[in-house]
Amino acid sequence: MEKIVKKYHLKDPQQYKDEREYWRNKTPEERLMALEALRREYMKMKGLDPDQPMQKVIRIVKSE
Numbered sequence: 298m299e300k301i302v303k304k305y306h307l308k309d310p311q312q313y314k315d316e317r318e319y320w321r322n323k324t325p326e327e328r329l330m331a332l333e334a335l336r337r338e339y340m341k342m343k344g345l346d347p348d349q350p351m352q353k354v355i356r357i358v359k360s361e
Contacts, residue, residue: 305312320328337347 335354340347
């Protein structure tokens, strides 16, 4: 596998286009795995148990 690193200026709009394209090419499972890795890292940084499951919140909104 060839690894490619791109360097962008912070205000370069191409960076955001490339990021969107990168994630569009990932499967839903790969996206969820990346999200879970970020969640676990965040929990560790906050000093919380990373094995604790996410809290489920349901809100019912009545439409008019």
